[in-house]
Amino acid sequence: MTQSICTANQARQADTLAIQQYRIPSLLLMEHAAQECFCLLKKRLQNARSSVIVCGPGNNGADGLAIARLCKDHKIKCTVFLPDPCHLSMDEKIQWDMIQALDIPHISDLEPALKKIEQADVIIDALFGNGLDRPIQEPYSKIIQTINASNAFVASIDIASGLQATTGKALGICVHADQTLAIDCFKTGHYRNEGRQYSGQLFCLPIGIPDHLHDRLKTALLLETKDVQIPLRNSHSHKGTFGKALMIGGSQSMHGAITMACQACYRSGIGTLTCMIPDCIQEIVGQKMEFAMNLCAPSQDGTFALEGVACLDQEKSKYDILSLGNGMGRTKATELFVEHALKSDACVLLDADACWGLRDQLHLLDREAPVLLTPHLKEMTYLCQKDLKTIQEDPFDTVSTFCKEHPQCTLILKSDFTLIGHQDKLYVVDHANSALAKGGSGDILCGILTGLYGQCRDPLQAATTGVMIHNLCAAIKKDPASVMPQDLIEQIPIVFSSLREN
Ligand SMILES: NC(=O)C1=CN([C@@H]2O[C@H](COP(=O)(O)OP(=O)(O)OC[C@H]3O[C@@H](n4cnc5c(N)ncnc54)[C@H](OP(=O)(O)O)[C@@H]3O)[C@@H](O)[C@H]2O)[C@@H](O)CC1
């Protein structure tokens, strides 16, 4: 099952359709949710000296009560805390009656409950889920404050209580979860604004809502390794089969960027690779890259000179993909190279300084051949009319709006998770790893994408597979602080073969 990322409204609509159109009783969905949560938490609950399930006034609270019942079935002790038994949703009222009939320990008075929370080593947070619609007030703020001050392991059901499920904004105070057990689908609020900070480790649990309901009702899909496809390599092939790439970049002060990008490209299966650099770095780059052909364009002050673009014009028709940006610098020549590359018939990949070089000529994106763009958040401000804060607040909207306006583009927006957009499709790759938060990491991604595009000629396949490979390269047995770009490049063959085996 591919995991959908939904707004609160989309998740609610899927629930409603499952109940009304597919006649699945709401209590049955809830029982599935409770069983899945219980399975995941069972070991911790068994080993806990004291656990508390804190339940709010809606169906999120009802999930918590159903989990308490499963604990009783498995002879696991836990205490239910329901602060407001007079204010319950319909399903919660049914769950609450069962709790009382089964004589499961429960408290509703605040002071003894807060003591229990202070002493607990496992807390299940079922205060608020998808339905939180206003700032948290007393007594809930005091309860959340006590949960956050405790040393307990905290698991939030569906979403950390206090987070608005669509926006990920903390409405006043918010539970700081160690784990979040998303019910049926992830919520956009897990990824936006404070969502990442409060959610802890994320899991998505199926509850029997027919998967196809999310074909329409979703904002994005979370990509997993099983969803990506390394381009096939027929043994009866020659170097032309796997694409001809021209990678353009480098400058006196940043010659490492283009070298790393080219190494990653070659390791990612390109047929032939030519590297275009300013002639002032010819010697140093040439020594590092026997595998690539070098083309030198005239330089000025350590970067490409304006007249260097003639070199690109002479060459550009020979390639399947032109990739620009790595270590190129922000100069007039960069803008000119971007313009002339986009006026070719080849696929064009614009990375780093090339995204900056595009900022005043976005109309050039309306072309026949595909364009791949790999901005980070700041570089994204050059590609749309939004400031950094607005992009950070809603990267989903930023990417989907851009991709609708520029249907030829595949956009890869890099932050602590990666968003990939193409036309109306939106994907998330979430393998956050600080090993990638370093200079050189983007150049390696650019190389991987170029290599993959050469083989599959499908920008979206190159993007989804390339981002996944890049993320997996960082998952090595080295401390993230010490991972060097070269470590990532050396990991590429290992990741390729493990993905191909799968
Ligand atoms: N079939 C299903 O639907 C399934 C649902 N499932 C589960 O249900 C969850 C969604 O349930 P939900 O819609 O009842 O929302 P939830 O967040 O529990 O309660 C919110 C209620 O609290 C109130 N309220 C809001 N803000 C407040 C505040 N600041 N301070 C105080 N009160 C506040 C407000 O009520 P009001 O006070 O406005 O009457 C609102 O109604 C979902 O996350 C998942 O866990 C699963 O079991 C699968 C099946």
Ligand SMILES: [K+]
């Ligand atoms: K919750």
